[in-house]
Structure formats: structure tokens, C-alpha cells
Amino acid sequence: MIATGQKTPFRAPIKWVAVLGLGLLVAISLGSVLYIGFSVATKNTNELLTDKVESTLNAISSQVDKHLRPVEHQAVQIARSFESGDLTLEKKDRLQSYLLGFLSAAPQVSAIGFVKQDKRMIAITRQDMQLFEGPWPGRNSFSQVFQKVIIDKKSRWEPPVWSAKLEQSIATHYMPLYVDGQFVAILVQTVPISKLSRFLSDETYLHGVPFIYYDENKLIAHPMLVSWRPLDAVDGASIVTIPDIGEAVLEDLLAAKGFKPEILSDLKDTQSKFVEMGERDYLVFTRPITRYGEVPWMMGLYIDARAEGDTVRRLIRAFIAAVGFLILTLIVAMYGGVRVSRPIRSLASAMSQVRGNKIRDIADLPRNHISEFDEAAQSFNEMVDGLRERDLIRQTLGRYVPEKVAESLLKKDGALSTEETVATVLFADIEEFTNLTESLGPEGIVNLLNAYFSAMVNIIERYEGVVTQFQGDAILATFNVPLKNSQHAANALKAATEMRACFLTREFAGHNLRARIGVNTGHLIAGAVGAEGRLNYTVHGDAVNLAARIESLNKIYESYILTTQSTIDLTDGIIYNYVGETTVRGQTTPVKLYTLPEPEESE
Numbered sequence: 001m002i003a004t005g006q007k008t009p010f011r012a013p014i015k016w017v018a019v020l021g022l023g024l025l026v027a028i029s030l031g032s033v034l035y036i037g038f039s040v041a042t043k044n045t046n047e048l049l050t051d052k053v054e055s056t057l058n059a060i061s062s063q064v065d066k067h068l069r070p071v072e073h074q075a076v077q078i079a080r081s082f083e084s085g086d087l088t089l090e091k092k093d094r095l096q097s098y099l100l101g102f103l104s105a106a107p108q109v110s111a112i113g114f115v116k117q118d119k120r121m122i123a124i125t126r127q128d129m130q131l132f133e134g135p136w137p138g139r140n141s142f143s144q145v146f147q148k149v150i151i152d153k154k155s156r157w158e159p160p161v162w163s164a165k166l167e168q169s170i171a172t173h174y175m176p177l178y179v180d181g182q183f184v185a186i187l188v189q190t191v192p193i194s195k196l197s198r199f200l201s202d203e204t205y206l207h208g209v210p211f212i213y214y215d216e217n218k219l220i221a222h223p224m225l226v227s228w229r230p231l232d233a234v235d236g237a238s239i240v241t242i243p244d245i246g247e248a249v250l251e252d253l254l255a256a257k258g259f260k261p262e263i264l265s266d267l268k269d270t271q272s273k274f275v276e277m278g279e280r281d282y283l284v285f286t287r288p289i290t291r292y293g294e295v296p297w298m299m300g301l302y303i304d305a306r307a308e309g310d311t312v313r314r315l316i317r318a319f320i321a322a323v324g325f326l327i328l329t330l331i332v333a334m335y336g337g338v339r340v341s342r343p344i345r346s347l348a349s350a351m352s353q354v355r356g357n358k359i360r361d362i363a364d365l366p367r368n369h370i371s372e373f374d375e376a377a378q379s380f381n382e383m384v385d386g387l388r389e390r391d392l393i394r395q396t397l398g399r400y401v402p403e404k405v406a407e408s409l410l411k412k413d414g415a416l417s418t419e420e421t422v423a424t425v426l427f428a429d430i431e432e433f434t435n436l437t438e439s440l441g442p443e444g445i446v447n448l449l450n451a452y453f454s455a456m457v458n459i460i461e462r463y464e465g466v467v468t469q470f471q472g473d474a475i476l477a478t479f480n481v482p483l484k485n486s487q488h489a490a491n492a493l494k495a496a497t498e499m500r501a502c503f504l505t506r507e508f509a510g511h512n513l514r515a516r517i518g519v520n521t522g523h524l525i526a527g528a529v530g531a532e533g534r535l536n537y538t539v540h541g542d543a544v545n546l547a548a549r550i551e552s553l554n555k556i557y558e559s560y561i562l563t564t565q566s567t568i569d570l571t572d573g574i575i576y577n578y579v580g581e582t583t584v585r586g587q588t589t590p591v592k593l594y595t596l597p598e599p600e601e602s603e
Contacts, residue, residue, distance in 0.1 A: 050266050053301065057270060057287050060210055060299045063199050067108055068157075068171065068292060071189050074106050075155055075175040078187055082177045089114060089122060089185060096131040099124045110166060110192050114177070114185040115146065123188070149174050149186050157293040160193055160220050162238045167229060168194035169220065169240055171292070196221035208283075208303035211250060214295050217242045222250075252277060253284050253302050274305075281305040418527030423480040424492040424519060424567060425539065425547040426465065428456065428499065430473040431514040444509070449473060451508040459498045463491040468526075468538055476548075478539055481526045489570035492519050493596060496561050501599035503560075518551030519563040521570055542586065549584050550593060557595070565592040 078098075081087040087098055099112050103126055113123025122133045145158060155175035163170045175187045200210045201223035212221040219225065219240045228245050230238065242251045258273035261283065270287045286300035364381045368374040430436075430452070437445050453475070457467050460477045464485045469476040477495075480488035496517045503514055522543030530536045550562045557579050568576060579593040 046266065053267060053270070053272075053285050056208075056210065056301055057285065057299060060200070060212070060301075061287070061289060063196065064212070064289060064292070064297070064299070067193070067195060068173075068191060070106050071109060071173050071191055072155065074102055074109070075173060075187055075189060078102065078112075079175055079177055082179055082184060085179070089116070092122075092131060095122070096124060099131065100129065103129075106189075108191050108195065109189050110170065111188075111190045113188045115188055116185045117183070119146075121188075122185075145174060146186060149176050150183060159214060159218065159239065159293055159295060162230060162240055163190075163192070166192055168192050169225070171220075193221060194225065197223060197225040201226050208301045209250065210299070210301045211247075212289075212297055212299045213242065213254075214293070214297045217251065217254070219245065219247075220297060222247065249277075249282075250302065253282055258284065418525065419481065420523065420525050421481050422522065423478050423524055423526070423539070423543070424488045424521040424570075425524065425544050426460070426475070426477040426479070426492050426496060427518045427544075427547040427551045428475040428477075428496075428515045429551055431516055433473040436511070440511075448509040448511060448513075452513060455502055455506070455508065456499055459502065460495050463495040463498075464488075465492065465495055476539070476544070478524075478526065481524070481539065482537075489521050489567045490572070490574055492521075493563060493567065493571060493574050493576075496563075497596055497599060500560055500596075504599060514560065516551050516554035516559075517561045518547045518549070518554070519561070519567055520547040520550060521564070521567040522546065545586055546584060546591070549586070550591070553582065553584075553593065557593070559595045560598075561596045563594050563596070565594070568594055 078087070081098065087095060089095065102112055103109060103124070109126070111123055111125040113121050115121045120133065120135055122131065124131045145156075149156060153176055155173065158172045158174065160169040160171045162168075169192070171191045171193050173189045173191065177184045177187055196212060200212075200221055209223065210221075211219070213219050219242050222242075222245065224245045224247060225240070228240075230240070230244065242254070253275055256273075256275045256277070258275035260272060261274045267285070270285055272283065272285050275282045275284060281304075283303045283305055284300065285302070286298050289297040289299060366377065368377060436448065440448060452473075453470060456475055460467055460475075463479070464483055465477045465479045466481070466483055467475060467477045477492075479485060479492045479495075485491060496519055499515070499517060503512075507513075520543055522541070524539050524541035524543045526537070526539045528537050529540075546564065550564060554560055554562055559579065562579065563576070568574070574596070576594045576596055579595050581590045581592050584591045
């Protein structure tokens with residue numbers, strides 16, 4: 001009930017609160033307009049810059065493919081010529097003629113050669129244009145490459161190295177050659193890649209610097225590589241790194257974490273980051289090229305944001321300011337919303353507890369300064385008090401009649417109609433219970449039965465069954481009455497199987513029990529029976545009697561669960577075994593009996 005003596009607080013109509021909330025609505029609307037305007041400007045700038053970056057990286061990727069992919073195609077042609085027999089290492093004149101033709105067809109290739117298994121080489125270079133034969137002049141690590149190519153049986157690109165003879169970096173392509181499935185040699189093509197650096201230096205890239213590198217800092221192409229030369233390079237032994245050419249900005253940018261600019265989130269297969277470095281801001285874009293070696297090449301571009309007219313930086317800072325304004329607006333809105341909506345949320349939470357039948361856990365809602373909220377809180381408190389009284393009655397009644405019957409009585413003002421219907425009856429009886437009563441004594445028997453009945457009722461009710469009677473150590477349960485369920489036959493068999501599994505896996509008050517179960521489906525009558533002023537809900541009919549009698553037949557068939565044809569006919573997907581046909585007392589026709597597999601067998 002409502003506590004007396006409470007002072008009624010000052011209460012304001014909810015329309016006043018709505019008027020005050022209008023100011024917040026105006027602030028949110030203004031912020032939305034500003035945000036929409038900024039979004040349009042950001043989108044346009046984003047699309048323009050994204051298109052420029054995409055076209056730049058696509059141009060670099062296209063140039064790399066244009067320079068290197070013909071080498072791969074040429075390698076395939078040479079391999080096919082060896083496989084067909086048009087080319088052999090023994091016919092030197094024909095081999096030289098073919099290789100000169102290949103050099104003409106691929107001007108980017110500086111040398112073509114064949115390394116045999118004895119590490120001797122037959123090759124021709126663009127400088128000499130004459131076939132020569134001798135030991136492999138390259139690095140010692142070629143032995144590892146040789147083995148990889150033979151084992152993988154695939155062509156491969158090796159990472160670029162510096163060629164002192166050509167005064168530039170070269171990339172080397174290897175392909176194994178086979179004739180009739182037998183290894184002949186490895187085709188080696190060297191490709192100078194300074195042309196890539198010249199291409200990067202000749203183009204204008206958004207006031208930025210393009211580059212290609214791999215493995216964190218090993219440089220492949222950069223505008224500065226066009227004129228750069230090492231002081232003491234050994235042919236084929238050194239790899240040009242970013243620090244070697246003095247590109248400190250690129251080195252720092254690649255090492256910096258930065259943050260991803262959201263305005264450039266539409267770039268495809270491209271990583272981007274914004275880096276603040278001293279008084280300058282940079283945008284860095286990188287995209288992998290995976291087809292030219294085990295370690296992916298990374299092509300990229302970094303842009304001085306200030307050189308681009310500070311457009312990007314202004315947009316990013318404007319974006320940060322807009323986000324800050326939005327956050328501030330949300331904080332204000334949330335604060336006001338929390339204060340105003342707190343009573344509503346308290347009421348919703350309490351109603352949820354009512355829906356979850358947690359009546360006794362609900363605290364009284366406090367008084368409120370808003371009149372409508374205060375009236376709702378007081379009405380709710382009175383409703384909960386009434387529900388607690390009703391729940392107390394239902395719980396008390398539910399101890400003496402089935403829970404579902406108690407609920408039905410309360411819904412129908414204490415009246416429970418008699419009904420005739422088709423339902424499934426489950427009858428269970430403890431095996432050798434008489435011997436237990438003699439050994440346990442009264443208190444032990446009560447503890448045992450309480451533990452047994454609690455476990456069995458939980459299982460039965462989980463399958464929407466209702467225990468209508470406890471008869472000594474026996475249980476009589478019904479499915480589909482009084483709680484309707486179209487799957488009552490299957491649910492009864494599932495409940496019986498789980499009850500049997502429970503006997504096999506647990507003890508009751510420290511004792512192992514076994515129970516025999518009978519399940520039957522048929523017409524029965526359910527209703528309240530008894531003397532005036534004292535009624536008991538029960539079920540009657542042949543279906544009930546047959547369930548009890550087939551339970552006792554478990555002794556004859558040495559089984560624990562028996563059911564009838566009428567139950568099996570209403571199930572689908574239940575595994576069962578035919579036991580036999582027998583005459584049951586009280587039945588005019590023989591009854592077909594079935595049993596269910598033991599729980600271990602059905603797993």
C-alpha cells in the first residue's frame with residue numbers, strides 16, 4: 001500500500017517539460033543542419049581527392065605491369081619452345097637467334113640466360129648481343145633460389161638488387177624448363193627497373209612523392225633513384241634502402257602510426273593515414289602489389305597537405321570540430337533525457353519485473369515532481385500490491401493442486417470446467433519401493449520421495465506436462481490437459497526418456513532409484529472431483545487405466561518404459577522398438593506395446 005505521511009512534492013505538468021525540451025530540439029536541429037552542410041562539402045572533396053589518388057596509384061600499378069608482365073609472358077613462350085623441341089641448349093646458333101629475337105621483343109630485358117643443374121650458364125646480354133657459356137656469375141644465394149624453383153616448379157621473381165655493372169637496380173625472373181617432364185635448366189631474365197623511377201619522376205602527383213618499396217624500407221622505385229648511385233656497391237650484393245638515398249621524410253612517414261582519415265575511406269585496397277610531422281601534415285597512401293615475388297611490393301604516394309592548399313587539413317579539422325559539436329550536443333541531450341526519462345525507465349523496468357513474475361522483488365516507485373509521472377507511479381504501486389496478494393493466493397493454492405490448475409482457477413474466478421479430450425497419460429512407479437520403506441524409516445522415505453518427486457516434476461513440466469496426482473510413490477501426469485499442446489504424445493515420450501536418463505545419472509537423497517513408466521494416449525475426462533468445499537483435480541477413463549497397467553507390464557518384459565500404438569501413431573521422429581502384443585485386463589482387444597531405447601543407445 002502507499003506509505004502515509006509522505007509530503008506531496010511540487011508537481012509540474014508534462015507540457016512544461018515539453019516546452020523546456022524544445023530548446024534542446026532546436027540545438028539538435030541546428031547541429032544537424034550544420035552537419036549536413038559539412039557532410040556535403042566533405043563528400044565532394046572526398047570524391048575529388050579519392051579520384052586523384054585512385055588514378056595515381058592505378059597509373060603506377062599499370063606502369064609496373066607494363067614493365068614486368070611481358071617478361072613473364074616471354075618466359076612462358078620460351079618454356080613452350082623448349083617443350084616442343086624448337087629450342088635446345090645444344091643448338092647454339094638457333095638458340096642465339098631466338099634469344100636475340102626475344103631481346104628485341106622485350107626491350108626492358110637486359111639479359112636472358114639458362115642455368116643448368118651444374119650451375120653453368122648459357123646467356124646473352126643486351127650489351128654484347130653474343131651468346132656465351134660459363135659458370136654462373138651471380139650471387140652465392142642463387143643455390144637457394146635454384147632449389148626453390150626446382151622444388152616449386154613455378155616461375156618466381158626475386159627481390160631487386162643493385163647492379164654495379166648497369167648502375168641501377170635489377171629484378172630477376174626465374175622459370176624452370178622441362179622437356180618430356182625432365183628438368184633441363186632454369187630460364188633467367190634480368191630486368192633493370194630504373195625506368196620505373198623515371199616514370200615516377202616525370203609525372204606530377206598531386207604535389208606528392210610516389211614510391212615503390214618492399215619489406216619495410218627496401219626501395220624499388222623513387223624519383224631520387226634516377227640520379228642516385230652508391231659509393232661502394234658490390235654487383236648483385238646490395239639492396240637499396242630508403243635511408244641510403246637520404247629520403248628522411250618517407251622513412252619517418254612509413255614508421256609513423258598516424259590515424260586513418262575518415263574522409264578517404266572509399267579508397268579501394270588502399271591503406272591511408274594522416275601524419276602530423278613538425279609544422280607540416282602529410283597524407284600517406286599505400287597499396288600492395290602481390291604478383292612480383294614472395295614479399296609483396298608496396299606502391300605508395302605521400303602528399304604535403306599544405307601544398308594542396310590546406311584543403312585536406314581544413315576538412316579534417318572541420319570534421320573534428322563537427323564531431324566535437326555533435327558530442328557536446330549529445331551530452332546535453334543525454335543529460336536532459338536521463339533526467340526527464342528516469343521515471344519512465346523506472347516504470348518500464350518495474351513492468352518488466354512484473355512480466356517476469358518477480359513481484360516480490362519490485363520496490364515502490366518514488367514520488368515525482370511531474371504530476372503525470374507521480375500519478376502513474378502511485379497507480380503502479382497500488383497495482384503491484386494487488387498482484388502480490390494474488391500471487392500469494394496462487395502460490396498457496398499451487399502447493400495443493402497442479403500449478404496450471406491453480407492458474408486456471410484464478411483466471412476463472414475459482415471455477416474449473418470439466419472437459420473430455422484426447423490426451424497422453426504418463427504413469428511412473430518406483431521399482432522395489434516396499435523394500436526401501438522397510439530399510440529407510442519414515443523420515444528417510446519422506447526425504448527420498450521429496451527429492452524424487454522434485455526431479456521428476458521438473459522434467460515433466462519442462463515438456464508441458466501436468467502432475468495431477470501423487471499416489472504413494474507413483475506419479476500420474478497428463479499432457480494436453482489442462483495445458484493444451486499439439487505435441488503431447490511426443491512430449492510425454494521425451495519426458496519418459498529424460499526421466500529414465502535421470503535415474504541412470506543421479507542419486508536421490510543418497511540412493512539409486514529405478515522407476516517403471518507407462519505412457520498411453522486416448523480419450524479421458526478431466527475435472528474437479530470431491531466433496532462439497534473440498535475438490536481435487538484428476539483425470540478418469542480407460543486411457544488412464546491402460547497407462548497404469550502397461551507400467552506394471554514392464555516387469556514381464558524386463559523394460560523400464562512401455563507405450564502403446566495410440567501414442568506411437570501421434571509421434572514423428574521418435575525412435576522406438578516393437579515389444580509385442582498382449583491382452584490387458586479391462587481391454588477388449590489386444591494392445592501393441594513398444595519400448596524406447598535406453599538413453600545410452602539413443603545418443
